[in-house]
Amino acid sequence: MTSFDLASDTYFDDPYPTYRQMRAERPVYYCATTNLWFLSRHADVVHALANHDLFSSSAGNALSDSPLRVGKTLGSTDPPRHDELRRIIMRGVTPARIELVLPWIRDELAARLTALRTRRHCDFVTEISRPLLFGALGRMLGLGPQSARRASELSERLFRGEAGPAGPALDEDDRAQVIALLSDELARRRVEREDDLFSVLIAAQEAGAPLGDAEIVANMMTVLLAGNASIGHFLPNLMHALWRHPDQRARVMADHSLIDGAIEEAVRWDTSTQCFARTTSAPTDLAGMAIPAGARLALLYASASRDETAIADADRFEITRGKVRHFGFGFGPHVCLGASTTRAMLRAILPRLLTAFGDYEIDLADAIRVRHLMVRGFRSLPIGW
Template sequence: MTALFDPRDPAVRSDPYPIYRRLRETDPIHQSHFGYWVLSHYADVDAVLRAPGVSSEFYRNTTWAQRRGGVDSPLVRSVRNWMLMLDGPAHRRIRGVISRVFTRGAVERLQPRVAAEANRLLDAVGEGETDLIDSLALPLPVTVTCELLGLPTDNRDQCRHWTEQISRVIDPSITAEDTVAMNRAETEFREYVTGELDRRRSAPREDILSLLVHAEVDGVRLTDHEIIANVLFLFVAGHETTVNLVGNGLLALLRHPDQLQLLREDPELIPGAIDEITRYDAPVQIVSRLLDEEVVLDDAVLPAGAKVMLLFGAASRDPARYADPERLDVTRTGIKTLAFSGGPHYCLGAALGKMETAVVLAELLRRYSKIELTGEELGWRPNVSFRGLQRLPLRLMH
């Protein structure tokens, strides 16, 4: 019998939405052959994200850790301190420090810098054909993250390379080669950040690194290992999500020219449209949880000890939550996307990622009277948890 859902299926990368629809319609609480419960209804996914006794600490699972190099590997030792991978007081301790940087006011103050960097990159692009992923969607968020953290932007290409390797850690379809590459990237990135931390101790600045070095929680400072691990995590979260949101969003609009035209005619719609394109083709498709306690859903009881895979992409097109969910509608209201997770692990950087995407889209529409796909093959990146394009070949005309 063919599995209803297999993250290794190439179709999950190229177009997962027919698979998601089949899951929702035939087996929405699906017991997979690879040991996970797979949930595809919005209400079920949302319920698990918010339920007590649900854990993000996947490093506790021996099989999960072994596939990533073992419990004592550089990568697993790092993720044991990622805010994303912690529960309860340990999670709140680190989140409480980092949340000081991602307030609404702080994000608004960053907008002019984001706009300036987007304009610099588009000045270099000019008119004609370009791969928008390589020329804009990739360099913009990594530059913003470097500046936010206080890392030299001269090293952004190397930081991007490390981030792309390390981001595979949450992917359910990693290979032995991925494990080697992830651990090598973690080791190199950690050594680089360690040098930057030493400089902040002697000469603090107005950046996240200085904040993390000197911040205290109940009179206790974060350890270097906690700081470095969460710098790596912030790069993964801030970079991967925004790259995919820009690329997926623009592709969706180009495939729905009537919706793109609405934004041209009324740019005030753009902020709300970011929520819709996030719903339509989520930059984060899959997250997983461990159940320390039983979780009761309307149609099933998930037992304590279960591993659960939450399909954000499927939930975002659930007709029980959104009317006509397969249609892109930039005027849609009442969107509560799960693409940035939910419950205690809701993404602190969601507002920053959406703001970056809104700035990019507004500037593209202001500069170019025509934005067209060239017809070249697009290609999707191998990571199935983060859904994003490898290339977005466009023809831009003033």
């Protein structure tokens, strides 16, 4: 019976051949070393995401989730509680709030590109992507300068894989420090209200919304860390995809109206969010496999978005592909809350990067990959232009 090595260098360098083989030979694959059931086909992932009563998020949507967030956050609740939380949090993630941070992004990017003009090479992750996107996220959340710096330092430890490729996103000590930092910010924000997500959640709580302090902190932690892990890795993935496909890059450079298509195709073709977890509430059968109640499932979004039975020529990167159902931003009740924020930020960033970098080159031999099943991206990505 076919087995797959989900901790090898070959897998982390390029998981898509493994996913293709999974879909063909073991579309529902039980991995004893992780105690996870992997769903790789488009139809099965859609089925799981559309049936939250059977495939529940209530035990957490991370492969190894923390009791401190389970049952308190968007990703670790099912409807109707999930929908209630989503309505509250959406008040702080409006198009108007996103627009407020875009001038800072443009100015900060311009300053960084100016500083690099004579050097003409950098580590794209540590010198552009991470500080730029984390700075923008910190401003949307309303973190003070000192808290933002500390949160950024802690976020660099996300998905290190030190407890294995299916381990916790952060170790216990780092997670406790994030919670302490956000609890301090919550106390400060009760006195000093600002136009940010913290203040929106406090106002909702004071207006009678069923939202405790632990839930505010847990949801702020989720937005902070998930935002850093997803968009923070997606921009380097996008630059890598365009480098791998110079014909597509040339088209975008020549016609910036193709930016939206490039963003959408990149998040389908090589998403930073490779999978999320669910737990079965009852026994079920999928692809001829009997899955017991209480099983932990990894829904392989990245594999489903490359399923050739659902998306024509799915392994091809094509910026004018048009609208297809992919999972780069999720699907169903748990569709990514930050999708519009991500798109808006990247629209502001990508044209300026391509103009400045031109026909850039990536030193893939010296790049360092993330080694975790949930996230695909780079810890370091040397780039020259």
